[in-house]
Every structure is written in C-alpha cells, then in structure tokens.
Amino acid sequence: MRSVILSAATRLLLPLILLLSLFLLLRGHNEAGGGFVGGLVAAAGFVLHGIAHGIEASRRVLLVEPRILLGTGLLVAVVSGLLPLLSRKPFLTGLWIPGDVAVIGGLGTPMLFDVGVYLVVLGVVTMVVDTLAEE
Amino acid sequence: MFTIPAVVLTGFVASVAAPWLWRRLPRRIATGILVFVPLALFAYFLNLAGPVSVGQSFGVSLPWVPQLGITFSFAIDGLSVLFALLITGIGALVALYASGYLQGDAHAGRFYAYIMLFMGSMLGLVLADNLILLFVFWELTSISSYFLIGYNHERQEARAAALQSLLVTGVGGLILLAGFILLGSVGGSYDVSALLQNGEAVRSSPLYLAVLLLIVIGACTKSAQFPFHFWLPAAMEAPSPVSAYLHSATMVKAGVYLLARISPILGATPEWHYLLSLVGATTMLVGAALAFGQSDLKRILAYTTVSALGMLVLMIGLDTLSSMEAAMVFLVAHALYKGALFLVAGTVDHETGTRDIRRLGGLRRLMPVTALAALLAALSMAGLPPLLGFIGKELLYEAKLQAPATAWILTAAGIGTNVLFVALAARVLTAPFLGSLKETPHKPGEPGLSMLAGPVLLGLLGLLCGLFPYALGKTLIIPAVAATRADQTTLELALWHGFNPVLALSLVTLATGFAVFLLTGSLLRATAFLGRLRSLGPARWYAIGMKALIGFASLCTDVLQNGRLGWYLLTIVLASLLLVGYPLFVLIPEGAGPALTAPAFHELLIAVVILLAALGAILASSRLAAVAALGVVGFGMALLFVFYGAPDLAMTQFAIESLTVILFVLVIHKLPKFSKLSGRGERLRDGIVAAAGGVMMCLLTLIILRQPLDSAVTPFYAANSLLLAQGRNVVNVILVDFRALDTLGEITVLAVAGLGGFALLRLRLTRKERQ
Structure with a gap:
C-alpha cells in the first residue's frame, strides 16, 4: 500500500525533520530540547520514511546499521566523560571551550555527551522498528 | 618503592601470558619460562629472608580509595616471607611437575594461567x-581454586566440586568481609600495622x-575447619598438582x-582461646x-590435611609462645611432606590409572625413585626422626602439654590424631609400593624427570630441615x-631434646600407630x-540447603515470572500499593502546604478528555480503538505538561506517543484475535486493583502537595545551572551534567534492552527461516 502523496511528502519532510532533531539537540542546553527528544524525533523521521518507501530504502538513507549507531553513541558518551580525566578532573566533569557559539551557546563535553544520548536513542528505536518491520 | 607491587603483579602477568606462551613456543621453552617465574620470585624472597630475620621490615603504601581508608599497601615481615617462600617454591615445583602430568593435554596453557593467577593472588594475600x-586477594584465591578444581570441566563431579568449594569459601569470604569492616570501624583503620597498635x-x-566470630568463620571456611571441611575432600577432583x-x-x-x-589484635582472650581450640581440636x-x-x-591425604589444618588452628588458638613456634614448624613440615605425597599420588594415578589403594601394590620395583620420595614424605608425616615432621610433632606435644587450660584433654586428642597419622602414613606408603604387583588400568613405569623432581626435592628438603633444623629456625621460623x-x-630447633615427657609421648604414639x-x-570392619x-x-x-535454595528460586520464578503480562502488572501494582500505601498512611504526618487552587477551564477539559479516553480504552471492542484511546490519554498528559511548564517532558511524551502508534501499526496484523481472555471474576479483581492503584497515586500526589515545600534541591539547580554548567535549561543540565552518570547508566540500559529485543526477534526470524 504505497501512497504517492506520502512518499512525495516524506522526501521533503525527512530533511526538515532531521534538521529539527539537530536543532533540538543543539539548543537543548539552554532551551527546551536535548539529545533524548532529538533522537526520538530523528528516529520518527526515519520510521516515517520507512513506512513510505519500505525498510530497505530507509536503511539506505540511514547509511549505517542501527547497531553501529548505538555502539557509537555509548562510546561518544563515555569518551565525553573520560576527557576531563586528561586535565585531572573527575569522570564526567563538564569542560567548556571559552566563548559563545551561535545557536548552541557554547561547546563543551556535556554537549558531546548529549550527542551520545541522541545516537543511542536513534539507534535503539530504528533497530527495534527495523526488526519488527522485517518480520 | 614499586618492587613489592611489581612482585605481586608478576603472577598476574604470567597468568595472562601463559596460554599464549603455551600456544606459540615449543613446550620445553614455555615450561622453562613458567617455572622460571616462580623460581625467580622464590630467589627474591630468599634474598629478603636474611634482612627480615635481623628485624628489618619492608613496606609500601599507595593510595587507592583514600576516602574509605583503603590503601594499596604491602608489608613484608617474617610471617609473610615464610608463606611467600612456600608459595613460590612449591609453585615452581608444581609448574614443572604439571608439564609432565598434563602431557598431551590440549588445555595445559589454560592450566598454567590458573596456577599463575593463584600464585599472584596468594602472594598478594600474604x-x-x-x-x-x-x-x-582472598577472593581471588577462591576464584582460581574454583577454576582449578573444575579444570576437567567435562566431568560433572569436577564441576559440582568446584561450585561447592566456591560457594563455601565464597560465603565465608563475605562473612570475613563483614568481620573486616567491623574490625576496621572498631580499630579505626584497615591497615593491619595500624590495628596492631590498637589491639587493646x-x-x-x-x-x-562479633568481630571475632565473623573473622574466625571466614578463616574456617577457607582452611576447611569442621563443619566446613567437606569441600576439601570433594576438591580432590582437581588435577593432583593442584591438590x-x-x-x-x-x-x-x-x-x-x-x-x-x-592474633596479636584479637588473640589472648578466653573467647579466642576456647573458640579456636574447640574448632581446631x-x-x-x-x-x-x-x-x-x-x-x-588422594582422599586419605585430603582428610589428613583437614586434620593437620585443625592442629594449626588449635596451636594458634592456644596463643602461647611455644604453640606459635610449633604451628610455624609444623606448617613447613606439613607443606613439604603433604606436597610430596600429593605429587606421588598424582604420579601413581598418572602411571597406573587408579588411586584406589586396594587395587595398587608392588610399585617400588617399577618406580623406585618415586617410592623413595614417598618414603621420605611418609616418614616425616609419621613423625620419625631425623625428619622435620618429628621436630614438628615434638613441638606440638610440648605446646599442648603447656596449654593454659585443658592441657590433658588437648594432649590426649593430639595423641589420638598422631596415632592415626602414623597408621595412615604407613598405609599410604605400603599399600601402593610394597607387596606384590597388581593388575592396573595402565602399565606403570617411572615417570620422566619433570614429575620426579617435585616429590624428591620436597622429600629431601624435609630430611635436610630435620638434620639441620637450626638454620631453618634462625632464618624462617x-x-x-x-x-x-x-x-x-x-627457640633453638634441634632433633634431640633429651629424655623428657615429649619423647615418651612420641614413642607411645609410634608404637600405638604401628599397632x-x-x-x-x-x-x-569393627x-x-x-x-x-x-x-x-x-x-x-x-x-x-542447596536443594531448598534452588527450589525456592524456581518457586519464585514460577509464581512471579509465569509469562502472563497481566499477572506481571498485577504483581507490580499490588506491590507498589503495599510498599507505598503503608508508609503513606501510617508514617507521614499531616502537613500544611500551600492551598490547592481550583483548576482552570481548559485544564478541566483535558482531564475530562483523558478520563473518557481511558474509559474508552477499557470498553473498546477492537484493538485499534483501544490503542487510539490510549494515544489520546498520552497526548492529554503531554498537553498538561505544556500547561504546567514542562516543555521538555511534553516534547518527549509527544514523540513517544507517535512512535508507539507506529510500532503498533507494524505488529497489529500479527497479533491474535482481539478477545476477552479472562473471566468475569478475574476482570473484577483486576479492576479493583487498578482502581486502588489509581486512588493511591492520587492520594500520594495530594499528600505530597500538602507537605511544606522546603526542598534545597530545586533552588540549587536553578542557581547553579548557568553558573556551573553554562546552561539555562535546568532539565537538560541535570541530565547531561549534574547527574550525567545516571544518564550514562540509563542509555546503557536502553542500549542493552534494545539489543535484547533485537536478539529475541532475530531468533524468531531465523527459526522461521529454518522451518
């Protein structure tokens, strides 16, 4: 049951949804948003694409296996926690680069940690949905 | 400064390297390296024995968890040198012996890994x-013992014995830990050297x-004291070098x-004396x-080991100068002769294929060198001069005669034990080696040099120490x-003490033992x-006990995890009702918080919509309708979040609701027909529990709102979010900075749950494909 309207709309919507998810992720530290909801929104985008074009197509758009996203996410989060150890501070201490950056506000290890959360959430949801759809 | 930690670490490094060495290098070279490691450590400690014997002490202390008083500190004194020499010396001989004993065994590299792990842990312990x-380190020795007992892991008996020893020593270890923590809090430090100053x-x-009982129970499980002794004979499933x-x-x-x-901290009290004497005797x-x-x-040797350990505990319980001397000498004597006898038993087993003394005999002609080693060890075990076992036994008798209380009872018990030792030593020696040759599963013959060196050297050492006891006494005892x-x-160790009551006791013991x-x-028969x-x-x-434990566990699993989702929900809600409801109504006092304000019209509207949707979900006659109704409930909640200033929560809730619907769409056509599966009574019960759960949550919220709000947490986060964490969104700052460790745990759980679901679904898929 392919719908032409849905697939055409998705083609336009997916980039917008992903942009929104990145926006949510990056502004999260100062405004409503964050890695968790950002990851959910991105996952929703890919799932929508999957419904419109089939799982195979949506996997091609995702470029990497969901499992790899998941592992990378955890790795990024742990690395962001380990970085402060280099400057002899406890695990997961927030370190910031001085100065302001547009939209985000600042760059620091908590930001990186949030990116990890984003990747894990995206990975888990797409993995579960993919497997369910395959069945 | 780092020498001692490095020495301890050596065993662990060798453990990691052993399988690799065994695979990559020729057997002889690999064996050479694995024997050299303990031998080098032996030389190191032998070199230390001189300075230590004139009163020098060596120590190092590195911080580990300073907040809890846990340090990475080692100290070397006479007691640790004595043990370290036994550990490394016998370790080297056993490593050599094992190369012959395990010839042709594909997993010998693994064996060496376990043995080296044990050696490192035991060195760390002392x-x-x-x-x-x-x-x-205590626990690490239990674990390596588990691996080694279960080395022949395809044998069911070996696995059971390994598990048994792990459980007995593991439970004992936990009790010991409790004792240590209590001792540390009573004595003000976890450092033994500091506690020694604080014994009074x-x-x-x-x-x-309490401290005494906990520590003694821990020590008794490890040293196989009655009534925890039974794991040791069962542990004879391990290869003989391990035994x-x-x-x-x-x-x-x-x-x-x-x-x-x-003993200097806890000893010299009546409790110490009576408890350890009773257990030991x-x-x-x-x-x-x-x-x-x-x-x-091997079982004969195992039970006599239990007995010998009892003697040692008894001696430490007496806590006199002569009993400590006796304990140390007997410890060395026992290690030498029992080590040799176990290796001999291993050789006999290896060569003939049986360890049953009724099926063995006449091996002295075929294995003369092994028989000689057995002779030396057995004579030491029986306590005959001029072997070290004789001196040990004399000192044991002397200590018992001088015991502060109940000297006669202890001496009599000692005579009884030693008489049996003489008889058993004679049996262990004569049964396999004397008499006529018997038919055995394998044709026996003298083993190679690797399997001869250990028993012969240990036997000879027992003889040498007996002949020249003064040197042993001065440097080690x-x-x-x-x-x-x-x-x-x-103390001046000597073979000949003159004609005294102890010598008379020795003679009586020997004569009775032989009889x-x-x-x-x-x-x-009698x-x-x-x-x-x-x-x-x-x-x-x-x-x-094990059967009851496993039975109880499976009962719990059957009741609580029976696979019915409805039952799980019922358990969860009922448990929360009890656990939350009780303190809610009994323990929390009446509070006077801010008065509740009447809801605005739009809030009321949302509440009514949520209620109606919930009712719809209950009454729906199709699955799709029920899910849609639940979706309405979720979106209504999200709207409430929006109105009450929680945009983060609301956004997440919206996303989750949408994804749930999508997931549901994916699986809906695979679910069974939507029908009522439970009867009227069950539904009534579920309804009551559900309503009670809802009412309780409502009351909980109301009661919490009536408590005066004096939380310091909210203002802290509000004040410090921007200052310390450079973020204005407090929720996000808490998630990724203040409590990032929690979040890390949560995403890990999420990832594991995702992978679990993935694996389960995959399993179903591959099964289907196979069909």
Whole structure:
C-alpha cells in the first residue's frame, strides 16, 4: 500500500525533520530540547520514511546499521566523560571551550555527551522498528 | 618503592601470558619460562629472608580509595616471607611437575594461567597490609581454586566440586568481609600495622565477639575447619598438582595465616582461646578419623590435611609462645611432606590409572625413585626422626602439654590424631609400593624427570630441615613467630631434646600407630557401622540447603515470572500499593502546604478528555480503538505538561506517543484475535486493583502537595545551572551534567534492552527461516 502523496511528502519532510532533531539537540542546553527528544524525533523521521518507501530504502538513507549507531553513541558518551580525566578532573566533569557559539551557546563535553544520548536513542528505536518491520 | 607491587603483579602477568606462551613456543621453552617465574620470585624472597630475620621490615603504601581508608599497601615481615617462600617454591615445583602430568593435554596453557593467577593472588594475600586489599586477594584465591578444581570441566563431579568449594569459601569470604569492616570501624583503620597498635581498644570493644566470630568463620571456611571441611575432600577432583599446591600446601593455609596475622589484635582472650581450640581440636580428630575409612589415595591425604589444618588452628588458638613456634614448624613440615605425597599420588594415578589403594601394590620395583620420595614424605608425616615432621610433632606435644587450660584433654586428642597419622602414613606408603604387583588400568613405569623432581626435592628438603633444623629456625621460623608475638622467642630447633615427657609421648604414639596400622583391616570392619553416620554430616546439610535454595528460586520464578503480562502488572501494582500505601498512611504526618487552587477551564477539559479516553480504552471492542484511546490519554498528559511548564517532558511524551502508534501499526496484523481472555471474576479483581492503584497515586500526589515545600534541591539547580554548567535549561543540565552518570547508566540500559529485543526477534526470524 504505497501512497504517492506520502512518499512525495516524506522526501521533503525527512530533511526538515532531521534538521529539527539537530536543532533540538543543539539548543537543548539552554532551551527546551536535548539529545533524548532529538533522537526520538530523528528516529520518527526515519520510521516515517520507512513506512513510505519500505525498510530497505530507509536503511539506505540511514547509511549505517542501527547497531553501529548505538555502539557509537555509548562510546561518544563515555569518551565525553573520560576527557576531563586528561586535565585531572573527575569522570564526567563538564569542560567548556571559552566563548559563545551561535545557536548552541557554547561547546563543551556535556554537549558531546548529549550527542551520545541522541545516537543511542536513534539507534535503539530504528533497530527495534527495523526488526519488527522485517518480520 | 614499586618492587613489592611489581612482585605481586608478576603472577598476574604470567597468568595472562601463559596460554599464549603455551600456544606459540615449543613446550620445553614455555615450561622453562613458567617455572622460571616462580623460581625467580622464590630467589627474591630468599634474598629478603636474611634482612627480615635481623628485624628489618619492608613496606609500601599507595593510595587507592583514600576516602574509605583503603590503601594499596604491602608489608613484608617474617610471617609473610615464610608463606611467600612456600608459595613460590612449591609453585615452581608444581609448574614443572604439571608439564609432565598434563602431557598431551590440549588445555595445559589454560592450566598454567590458573596456577599463575593463584600464585599472584596468594602472594598478594600474604603480603597485603590492608584488610580490604587482603580480602580482594582472598577472593581471588577462591576464584582460581574454583577454576582449578573444575579444570576437567567435562566431568560433572569436577564441576559440582568446584561450585561447592566456591560457594563455601565464597560465603565465608563475605562473612570475613563483614568481620573486616567491623574490625576496621572498631580499630579505626584497615591497615593491619595500624590495628596492631590498637589491639587493646579492639579487645575491649563491645563488638569484639562479633568481630571475632565473623573473622574466625571466614578463616574456617577457607582452611576447611569442621563443619566446613567437606569441600576439601570433594576438591580432590582437581588435577593432583593442584591438590598438592592449593589444597594442602598453600591456599587452605590462608585461614591459618590470617588467624596468625591477627592474633596479636584479637588473640589472648578466653573467647579466642576456647573458640579456636574447640574448632581446631574437633577438626583435627574428625579429619584423622574420616581419613582412616578412605581407600582413595588422594582422599586419605585430603582428610589428613583437614586434620593437620585443625592442629594449626588449635596451636594458634592456644596463643602461647611455644604453640606459635610449633604451628610455624609444623606448617613447613606439613607443606613439604603433604606436597610430596600429593605429587606421588598424582604420579601413581598418572602411571597406573587408579588411586584406589586396594587395587595398587608392588610399585617400588617399577618406580623406585618415586617410592623413595614417598618414603621420605611418609616418614616425616609419621613423625620419625631425623625428619622435620618429628621436630614438628615434638613441638606440638610440648605446646599442648603447656596449654593454659585443658592441657590433658588437648594432649590426649593430639595423641589420638598422631596415632592415626602414623597408621595412615604407613598405609599410604605400603599399600601402593610394597607387596606384590597388581593388575592396573595402565602399565606403570617411572615417570620422566619433570614429575620426579617435585616429590624428591620436597622429600629431601624435609630430611635436610630435620638434620639441620637450626638454620631453618634462625632464618624462617623465629622471624615468623616474632611477627605474631610481642615476646621474644628464644627457640633453638634441634632433633634431640633429651629424655623428657615429649619423647615418651612420641614413642607411645609410634608404637600405638604401628599397632593400629597392623590392625587396620579388623578396625575398619569393627567401625563399619560408623559409615552410616556420614549421612548426618555437613555435606548432607549442604546438599539439603542447596536443594531448598534452588527450589525456592524456581518457586519464585514460577509464581512471579509465569509469562502472563497481566499477572506481571498485577504483581507490580499490588506491590507498589503495599510498599507505598503503608508508609503513606501510617508514617507521614499531616502537613500544611500551600492551598490547592481550583483548576482552570481548559485544564478541566483535558482531564475530562483523558478520563473518557481511558474509559474508552477499557470498553473498546477492537484493538485499534483501544490503542487510539490510549494515544489520546498520552497526548492529554503531554498537553498538561505544556500547561504546567514542562516543555521538555511534553516534547518527549509527544514523540513517544507517535512512535508507539507506529510500532503498533507494524505488529497489529500479527497479533491474535482481539478477545476477552479472562473471566468475569478475574476482570473484577483486576479492576479493583487498578482502581486502588489509581486512588493511591492520587492520594500520594495530594499528600505530597500538602507537605511544606522546603526542598534545597530545586533552588540549587536553578542557581547553579548557568553558573556551573553554562546552561539555562535546568532539565537538560541535570541530565547531561549534574547527574550525567545516571544518564550514562540509563542509555546503557536502553542500549542493552534494545539489543535484547533485537536478539529475541532475530531468533524468531531465523527459526522461521529454518522451518
């Protein structure tokens, strides 16, 4: 049951949804948003694409296996926690680069940690949905 | 400064390298390296023995968890040198022996990994100066013992024995940890050297008895004291070199070591004296008596080891100068002769294919060198001059005669045990080696040099130490005794003490022991009825306890995890009702918080919509309708979040609701037909529980709102979010900065749950494909 309207709309919507998810992720530290909801929104985008074009197509758009996203996410989060150890501070201490950056506000290890959360959430949801759809 | 930690680390490094060495290098070179490692450590400690014996001490302390008083500290004194020499020396011989014993075994590299792991842990145990560090190594020896007993992992008996020993020593280890923590809090430090200064305060503390009991129970499980002795004979499933090394010479003496180490702190009280004397004397008698009824060579040796450990505990319990001296000399004598006998038993087993003394005989002609080693060891075990065992036994008698209380009872028990030792030593020696050759599964012959070196060297050492006891006493025994006592020892070891009561006791023991040996057959027949008592022993209680534990576990699983989702929900809601409801109505006092304001019209509207949707979900006649109704409930909640200033929550809720619907769409056509599966009664019950749960949550919220709001948490986060974490969104700052560790845990759980679901679904898919 392919719908032409849905697939055409998705083609336009997916980039917008992903942009929104990145926006949510990056502004999260100062405004409503964050890695968790950002990851959910991105996952929703890919799932929508999957419904419109089939799982195979949506996997091609995702470029990497969901499992790899998941592992990378955890790795990024742990690395962001380990970085402060280099400057002899406890695990997961927030370190910031001085100065302001547009939209985000600042760059620091908590930001990186949030990116990890984003990747894990995206990975888990797409993995579960993919497997369910395959069945 | 880092020498001692490096020495301890060596064993662990060798453990990691062993399988690799075994695979990559020719066998001879790999064996050479693995024998060289303990040998080099042996040389290191031998070199230290000189300075230590003139009173020098070595120590190092590195911070580990300074907030809890846990340090990475080691100390070397006479007691640790004595043990370290046994560990490394016998370790080298056993490593050599194993290369012959395990010839052709594909997993020998693994064996060496376990043995080296054990050696490193045991060295750490006797060198550690911090109780917590000592405990870590204590547990590591239990674990390596588990691996080694279960080395022949395809044998069911080996696995069961390994698990049994792990459970007994593991539970004992936990009890010991409790004792250590209590001791540390009473004595003000976990460092043994600091506690030694503080012994008086510990002994006069009201918690003294608790500390004593916990630590003694821990030590007794490790050193196989009655009634925890049963794991040791079962551990004979391990390869013989392991029995020689762990289960007679070193690991089982860890409890003895610990008791000797802490005797200046906890000892010299009536409680210490009576508790350890009772346990030790009982173990010594029970062990020797049980050994008498055995016909498996290794089991005879195992039960006599239990008995010998009992003697050592008894000696430490007496806590006099002469008893400590006796303990240290007997410890060395026992390690030498029992190590040799276990290796001989291994050789006999390896060459003939059986360890049953009724099926063995006449091996002296085919294996003369092994027989010679067995002769030396057995004579030492029987306590004949001029072997070290004789000196050890003399000192044991002397200590018992001088015991502060109940000297006669203890001496009598000692005579009884030693008589049995003489008879058993004679049996262990004569049964396999004398008489006529018998038919055995393999054709026996003298083994290679690797399997001869260990037993012969250990046997000869027993002879040499017996002939020249003064040197042994001066370099090892006196420093070891000095480490456990404040009063100076003037011990001078000698073979000949002149005509005295002790010598008379020795002669009586030998004569009676030989008579018992000659009458073994008829004595066994006469005491056959005692075999029935075995079923009342602690091994049976262990079996009953294990069965009850497993039965209870499967009962819980059957009831709580029966696979019905409705039942899970019922359990969860009922449990929360009880656990939250009780304190809610009984413990929380009436509070007076801010008055509740009446809801605005739009809020009321959302509430009504949520309620109607919930009702719809209950009454829906199709699955799709029920899911849609639940979706309305979720979106209504999200709207409420929006109105009450929680945009983050609202956004997440919206996303989750949408994804749930999508997931549902994916699986809906695979679900069974939507129908009512439960009867009227069940639905009524579920309805009542659900309503009670809802009412409770509502009341909980109301009660919380009526409490005066004095939380310091909210203002802290509000004030510090921007200041410390450079973020204005407090929710996000908490998630990724203040409580990032929690979040890291949560995403890990999420990832694991995702992978679990993935794996389960995949499993179904591959099964389907196969069909």
